[in-house]
Amino acid sequence: MPQHGPRDLPEGDPFGPATLPYGVFTTADEPGRPRVGVRYGAHVLDAAAAAAAHGSAYAGLLDRPTLNPLMAAGRPVWRAVRAEVRGWLADEAHFHPLDEVTLHLPFEVADYVDFYASEHHAGNVGRIFRPDAPDPLTPNWKHLPIGYHGRAGTVVVSGTDVVRPRGQRKAPSDEAPSFGPSLRLDLESEVGFVVGTPTELGTPVTLEDFREHVFGVCLLNDWSARDVQAWEYVPLGPFLGKSFATSVSAWITPLEAFDAARTAPPERTHPLLPYLDDSGAEPGGIDLRIEVAVNGETITRPPFSAMYWTAAQQLAHMTVNGASLRTGDLYASGTVSGPEPDQVGCLLELTQGKGPWLADGDVVTLTAWAPGPDGTRVGLGEVTGRIVPAHEH
Incomplete structure (x- = not known):
């Protein structure tokens, strides 16, 4: 039988009446x-x-x-x-x-799309992999939200163990690729948006219709095998280095709960095409404060308010070609990183690509909150995953 619930919440509890995920x-x-x-x-x-x-x-x-x-x-x-x-x-x-x-897992995932919306993350990665390039960003980066389609069937709920993936990897100094467990396993702190209302094929979603289609928000960890990813991603992008697992919170916080946390995105430095131009729209950013811990020790605090592209722009771009939405579609922000060294969203950035990487037995936990009405806090359910050894074949 159900137990009696709380008559009074502790002061400052982020899961009060303003949240209700x-x-x-x-x-x-x-x-x-x-x-x-x-x-x-x-x-x-x-x-x-x-x-x-x-x-x-x-x-x-x-x-x-x-x-x-x-x-x-x-x-x-x-x-x-x-x-x-x-x-x-x-x-x-x-x-x-x-x-x-x-x-x-709170919803049946229809499709999964992952974006690359943090200028700080994209810039840091560009400087690591292309140190001699005049611009760490690709030429298209400030003109459209870059993304890729992931694997919906490997989205798992928080608390699910993550099996170390196996795959091909080849360092620049290696003569030929080798195969085995990933040696450069990474985390990525992200924010996920869950689609409720579907659309018909051929019907784009405008910036103004964002609220009509997005049901809620969750935290997301896009686990990444950096060695597998580095060898496979040219020319078509991430594949096996990402598709082995994506962890999401067990709780979906309604989009409406973040109304008090709305904030303007960073200043845009390039003119946007009309379907992405949000200069006259409601503030599209969300002031989420994320914390990433490994084995109980906080390693970084990425600010979601620093994201260059907003969730509304991502949805508009994802559907501008007429691609339809289905109930249960999940799209992620991409790694959340800020301008400071302690605000990066993955180990690749934190260690400048040198490691250490995640070890078997490591437990990664993402938590976050946003300012709510009248001084309250709005919480997102945590995302936790423990790395377990690769399966032998």
Whole structure:
């Protein structure tokens, strides 16, 4: 039976009424019945049970094993459900302690796209790999959000072990490629955006329609085998060096929760084509404060507010050719890095490509929060993954 929920949250808890992220959980007494929950402090509100008890018209969207039906219902329903959830917080009959439930991948991933939107990250990487180039950025970088299509089937929920990938690698000094476990395994701190409302093929999404399609936000770790990536990525880009695992939070924080954290992106230094020109739009940046820890020790604090390209611009570019959106599409910001040495988003930057890299047994944890209304904090669910040895063949 559900435990009683908290009557009062600790001051400053980032999972208060301003946040209310959605996830999917099971309990020990009903392990075969995943359903939608809402995090509130250190508890999970059984949204399906609360909706049924209160006669909600949306009960059928919440007693489901993924968030996809709720996400597909569209923004008016998202807002209505969120309003009802706030009312259910006073009903303590439907809460479970967070440490007594099992969390699952919260949505069925349709497609996965990863961008490269941090000027600081792109510049740092360019200087590492092209030290003699006059400009560390490629000629197209400030004209369009660069991205690639990843593998949706290997998106995993926080807490899932990450098996060290095997593949081809070839250092510049090697005569021929070799094969084996990656020797340069890296993390990438990113922010993910989850699509709810789909579109028809041939219909681009404008900057103004961003809110109508993006359901929520999550943290994301785009694990990267740098040695595999370096050998394979010319001329078509990342493939096996990225596709072995991408970790996401078990909680999806509604986009609406970040209204108080909206901020202007960095000043643009190149004119933008009309479909990307956000000069007259609402501030497209989000003031997210990310922290990356390895084995419990914080190694960097990347600021999401420093990202050159916004999530709305990424969505507009991703669909400008008529590519359709599906419920459950996930797209990631690319590695988040800031201008300072302690604000980079991966080990490649932190060590200037020299390592050390992630070792077997290392545990990587991403956490983040954003300013909320009236001095509150809006939290994102953490993303944690432990590296385990490569499988033998």
